Amino acid sequence: MPPYAFQPVTQRIIEELSGICGREHVTADDAAAMRKYAHDQVPGEKYAHMPDVVVRPRTAREIAAIVRLANREHIPVTPRAAGSGLSGGAVAAYGGILLSVERMNQVLEIDVANLMAVVEPGVITNQLDKALRPHGLFFAGYPMSDEFCFVGGNVAENAGGGRAIKYGVTGRYIHGLETVTPTGEIVQLGGKRVKDVTGYDLVHLMVGSEGTLGIFTKIYIRLLPRPTARVAILALFEEVSDAIAVVPRVVTAGRLVPSAVEFMDRFCYANTVALIRESFPTQAIGAALLLEVDGNRPEVVAAEADIIRGICAELGAKAEFIARDESEIERFWKIRKQIPWMLRRTSQVQSVEDIVVPIAAIPQLLPELDRIGQSFDTLIPVFGHAGDGNLHATPMKNAAHHPAQWEETLTALLTEIYAVTARLGGTISGEHGIGHKRRDYMPLVMESAQIDMMRRIKQALDPNNVINPGKIFVLE
Amino acid sequence: MPPYAFQPVTQRIIEELSGICGREHVTADDAAAMRKYAHDQVPGEKYAHMPDVVVRPRTAREIAAIVRLANREHIPVTPRAAGSGLSGGAVAAYGGILLSVERMNQVLEIDVANLMAVVEPGVITNQLDKALRPHGLFFAGYPMSDEFCFVGGNVAENAGGGRAIKYGVTGRYIHGLETVTPTGEIVQLGGKRVKDVTGYDLVHLMVGSEGTLGIFTKIYIRLLPRPTARVAILALFEEVSDAIAVVPRVVTAGRLVPSAVEFMDRFCYANTVALIRESFPTQAIGAALLLEVDGNRPEVVAAEADIIRGICAELGAKAEFIARDESEIERFWKIRKQIPWMLRRTSQVQSVEDIVVPIAAIPQLLPELDRIGQSFDTLIPVFGHAGDGNLHATPMKNAAHHPAQWEETLTALLTEIYAVTARLGGTISGEHGIGHKRRDYMPLVMESAQIDMMRRIKQALDPNNVINPGKIFVLE
Numbered sequence: 001m002p003p004y005a006f007q008p009v010t011q012r013i014i015e016e017l018s019g020i021c022g023r024e025h026v027t028a029d030d031a032a033a034m035r036k037y038a039h040d041q042v043p044g045e046k047y048a049h050m051p052d053v054v055v056r057p058r059t060a061r062e063i064a065a066i067v068r069l070a071n072r073e074h075i076p077v078t079p080r081a082a083g084s085g086l087s088g089g090a091v092a093a094y095g096g097i098l099l100s101v102e103r104m105n106q107v108l109e110i111d112v113a114n115l116m117a118v119v120e121p122g123v124i125t126n127q128l129d130k131a132l133r134p135h136g137l138f139f140a141g142y143p144m145s146d147e148f149c150f151v152g153g154n155v156a157e158n159a160g161g162g163r164a165i166k167y168g169v170t171g172r173y174i175h176g177l178e179t180v181t182p183t184g185e186i187v188q189l190g191g192k193r194v195k196d197v198t199g200y201d202l203v204h205l206m207v208g209s210e211g212t213l214g215i216f217t218k219i220y221i222r223l224l225p226r227p228t229a230r231v232a233i234l235a236l237f238e239e240v241s242d243a244i245a246v247v248p249r250v251v252t253a254g255r256l257v258p259s260a261v262e263f264m265d266r267f268c269y270a271n272t273v274a275l276i277r278e279s280f281p282t283q284a285i286g287a288a289l290l291l292e293v294d295g296n297r298p299e300v301v302a303a304e305a306d307i308i309r310g311i312c313a314e315l316g317a318k319a320e321f322i323a324r325d326e327s328e329i330e331r332f333w334k335i336r337k338q339i340p341w342m343l344r345r346t347s348q349v350q351s352v353e354d355i356v357v358p359i360a361a362i363p364q365l366l367p368e369l370d371r372i373g374q375s376f377d378t379l380i381p382v383f384g385h386a387g388d389g390n391l392h393a394t395p396m397k398n399a400a401h402h403p404a405q406w407e408e409t410l411t412a413l414l415t416e417i418y419a420v421t422a423r424l425g426g427t428i429s430g431e432h433g434i435g436h437k438r439r440d441y442m443p444l445v446m447e448s449a450q451i452d453m454m455r456r457i458k459q460a461l462d463p464n465n466v467i468n469p470g471k472i473f474v475l476e
Numbered sequence: 477m478p479p480y481a482f483q484p485v486t487q488r489i490i491e492e493l494s495g496i497c498g499r500e501h502v503t504a505d506d507a508a509a510m511r512k513y514a515h516d517q518v519p520g521e522k523y524a525h526m527p528d529v530v531v532r533p534r535t536a537r538e539i540a541a542i543v544r545l546a547n548r549e550h551i552p553v554t555p556r557a558a559g560s561g562l563s564g565g566a567v568a569a570y571g572g573i574l575l576s577v578e579r580m581n582q583v584l585e586i587d588v589a590n591l592m593a594v595v596e597p598g599v600i601t602n603q604l605d606k607a608l609r610p611h612g613l614f615f616a617g618y619p620m621s622d623e624f625c626f627v628g629g630n631v632a633e634n635a636g637g638g639r640a641i642k643y644g645v646t647g648r649y650i651h652g653l654e655t656v657t658p659t660g661e662i663v664q665l666g667g668k669r670v671k672d673v674t675g676y677d678l679v680h681l682m683v684g685s686e687g688t689l690g691i692f693t694k695i696y697i698r699l700l701p702r703p704t705a706r707v708a709i710l711a712l713f714e715e716v717s718d719a720i721a722v723v724p725r726v727v728t729a730g731r732l733v734p735s736a737v738e739f740m741d742r743f744c745y746a747n748t749v750a751l752i753r754e755s756f757p758t759q760a761i762g763a764a765l766l767l768e769v770d771g772n773r774p775e776v777v778a779a780e781a782d783i784i785r786g787i788c789a790e791l792g793a794k795a796e797f798i799a800r801d802e803s804e805i806e807r808f809w810k811i812r813k814q815i816p817w818m819l820r821r822t823s824q825v826q827s828v829e830d831i832v833v834p835i836a837a838i839p840q841l842l843p844e845l846d847r848i849g850q851s852f853d854t855l856i857p858v859f860g861h862a863g864d865g866n867l868h869a870t871p872m873k874n875a876a877h878h879p880a881q882w883e884e885t886l887t888a889l890l891t892e893i894y895a896v897t898a899r900l901g902g903t904i905s906g907e908h909g910i911g912h913k914r915r916d917y918m919p920l921v922m923e924s925a926q927i928d929m930m931r932r933i934k935q936a937l938d939p940n941n942v943i944n945p946g947k948i949f950v951l952e
Contacts, residue, residue: 111834111836112724112728113724113835113836114834114835114836114837115724115727115728115835116834136728136731157673158673158677160671164670164671165670168648169671171677172644172648181925181929185925187923187925187926187929188923188926189926191834191901191903192834192901193832193833193834193865193901193902193903193906194640194641194832194834194835194864194865194866195636195640195645195832195861195864195865195866195906195907196832196903196905196906197633197634197684197905197906197907197908197909197910198903198904198905198910198918198921198922199910199918199922199926199927199930199948199949200681200684200685200689200930200933200948201634201647201680201681201683201684202926202929202930204677204680204681205676205677205680205681205933207677208673208676208677209676213676224733225727225728225731225732225733228731248588248589248591251591251701252588252591252612252701255612255701255704255772256701256772257700257701296731296732297776297779300773300776303773356669356670356671356672357669358587358590358592358667358668358669358670359589359590359591359670360587360589360590361590385671388670388671389669389670389671390670390671425667425668425669426669427667427669427672427674428674429672429673429674430669430671430672430673431671431673432673433673434673434674434675442674442675445674446674446675447663447664449657449661449663450663450664450665450675450678451675453657453663453678453937454675454676454678456936456937457676457681457933457936457937459936460932460933460935460936461929461932461933472675472676473675
């Protein structure tokens with residue numbers, strides 16, 4: 001990390017923060033209480049860092065006051081939602097102030113007439129979903145971690161998820177953001193209007209900016225009519241290439257966009273089925289696809305599911321299972337959702353990757369991942385959002401290798417994976433973000449002129465570099 | 477306009493431009509040939525301006541060379557697509573170099589496997605549509621002017637159009653941009669991948685930046701399966717408020733998102749029907765709605781059209797007409813599409829506005845527009861995209877008023893309209909952009925802190941302020 005010259009958090013600063021937020025919402029000198037704020041879901045200690053002080057403000061004004069203090073005293077401020085991220089975004093890489101939005105957890109408004117929800121950043125995604133259910137509406141941009149992630153974090157990372165192929169990612173639904181700027185002003189970007197070309201699209205510059213350009217205090221989310229019918233298809237293939245061929249065929253020949261197309265390789269599928277004691281066949285299965293269609297007309301959804309099943313069969317599926325009721329659908333999804341847990345049980349020493357390529361390049365990417373894994377004698381299980389070309393390749397430390405060797409192996413291995421991804425027209429993150437975990441790999445997939453444009457925007461909006469410094473890129 | 481100290485375009489500069497583009501693609505000292513480049517579709521001369529030289533480059537490299545020259549010599553460069561804009565964006569407000577992309581008119585690739593098209597900025601939107609038709613695909617983000625507008629202009633303005641309620645606006649489909657930066661570098665932002673969170677979303681910072689942050693040279697567009705069935709409904713109402721009540725009812729009670737919900741007030745509807753010699757009733761009709769549903773299953777589309785017709789009838793429609801075949805559907809759309817032509821025939825002295833409010837605020841907005849029109853003794857016909865809350869209120873000069881008085885009246889009238897729009901949570905442009913036409917009204921709908929953020933981004937990326945200066949905001 002570059003040696004930015006930040007100032008220390010003194011007792012005087014802690015007193016001032018207590019004056020802003022209330023003493024009970026400021027924690028310092030309490031390693032036990034602060035430990036959970038020192039890391040996100042990236043395994044290991046390499047990208048963890050203890051903050052000097054944790055603050056839990058309740059209002060935009062409190063956040064603005066904290067940010068102004070940070071500018072005046074030149075202390076870094078790292079905003080944090082649920083800490084469920086996978087790139088280190090919510091980690092105070094330079095210490096300083098960790099600003100948790102956990103107390104800003106209110107669904108402020110469900111405006112049915114405008115099809116908009118207004119929420120605070122600390123709302124758990126699934127809680128918003130529960131609040132929307134009685135209105136027959138939903139927020140279509142939610143990620144897989146919806147049971148614990150916060151909406152604010154989803155927006156900061158522009159989270160994806162299992163239904164992005166049909167519904168797009170988080171950003172598509174974000175129409176407004178009340179934001180505290182890096183210099184401590186409160187601005188209202190966008191709002192409840194669904195179209196807006198009044199100058200630059202600052203809303204979507206903020207979406208995915210990983211907490212480096214502002215701290216969101218209110219989020220305006222567009223809602224859709226909630227689909228009332230869905231059907232899931234679990235299709236099992238001997239050959240990975242047959243499974244992958246399903247995706248473009250469904251969209252072009254099938255003329256339909258499924259609400260999900262999830263891919264699981266042999267290792268992910270078979271081991272998770274075994275771990276959760278499921279009964280689906282695993283013998284000689286090289287790849288599994290979980291597809292889903294949704295809509296409001298059960299007969300249409302059923303017909304679309306039939307089209308998909310037909311395409312799977314035609315492309316050589318060994319078996320297809322259809323789930324029509326919610327509990328059966330959840331049973332299929334459980335296999336997919338438990339993969340990360342199965343992988344962590346297999347080895348804590350791993351790196352969850354998030355590469356994305358043009359969808360048609362997946363058949364070229366998968367053998368390359370195999371080849372790279374073999375050349376490093378390292379297992380790289382692959383699962384993820386095949387419909388988006390977004391795969392969570394997850395290199396796992398070989399138990400036979402010396403622990404001290406892992407970081408070096410991983411760096412070399414990731415460099416190869418990322419280079420292949422770039423060559424196929426892809427990039428290093430589809431939904432997890434860069435943070436400081438992937439920061440130093442950025443030049444593998446992006447020209448320096450482009451990284452420099454990002455740096456200049458950061459400097460223009462955060463002249464003192466106090467908001468989440470060291471993430472995405474390094475300032476000179 | 478502020479007195480930016482640009483340098484004149486000398487004979488030496490014209491020689492250098494000729495060296496870059498070829499002499500036949502550089503025009504200077506030819507007022508007749510250059511006149512069409514001096515204005516866009518904004519009526520009148522107030523926002524028109526003659527460039528000093530028009531260049532028609534063919535490649536990104538030529539554009540990069542022109543932009544580097546402009547930086548070195550401090551001469552403004554204004555990029556221009558079809559000139560079909562409605563906010564002055566493509567007008568060389570400070571003279572200098574007008575850079576037309578008209579020769580960059582190739583559909584470079586239709587990549588069916590990746591559901592992506594790659595086009596040059598000078599492709600006419602409708603030509604792209606024709607090229608996609610045989611593949612059963614379409615670009616869903618096209619605007620109403622698709623028969624003459626260029627894709628590059630659509631992206632620069634983030635154009636909307638008649639189907640945005642279902643499909644969103646242009647930006648949703650833009651996944652990559654090869655762009656010449658304001659300092660003359662060629663960068664590849666995004667590409668054919670459908671998800672990408674590798675740093676800031678520069679693609680969507682460029683979309684809608686009105687040619688002030690870069691000049692697009694390749695555009696990557698995501699394609700959708702082309703709907704094979706559509707039905708249109710023309711519903712006629714006595715009361716505006718009844719017509720407007722249809723929109724939220726369709727989405728919430730009807731549980732469907734129509735592909736279009738267009739609104740026409742009494743003046744627009746009745747006069748256009750008369751002008752194009754249509755036979756639809758106009759007696760005692762206060763408002764007309766043109767709704768459309770599309771999809772791939774004729775029976776579903778027909779059923780959805782029935783739901784909409786039922787809702788219209790229930791809310792007091794005097795008559796509903798259903799169009800099931802393409803020529804009949806086009807007959808309905810012709811009324812809507814000919815409104816701007818009817819208005820120009822009525823008076824050339826007018827201002828096509830583009831206000832947008834949260835959809836539920838339309839019933840409050842329309843009486844306010846009435847009131848403002850009456851207080852200025854000025855007719856304000858209203859038509860537009862009711863489903864998006866985006867209305868083209870069009871103040872028309874009262875023939876009884878003295879021409880010299882118009883600008884003053886218009887300024888006062890627009891100030892009132894924009895203030896009402898802002899009070900209802902809206903803004904001054906939903907799809908036409910700011911340009912220099914609406915620039916000085918920006919403070920009515922946007923805090924200075926936010927305008928200042930835009931200025932700082934502009935200065936960070938265009939330090940010499942040579943790319944389309946004077947648009948959106950004024951630099952200090």
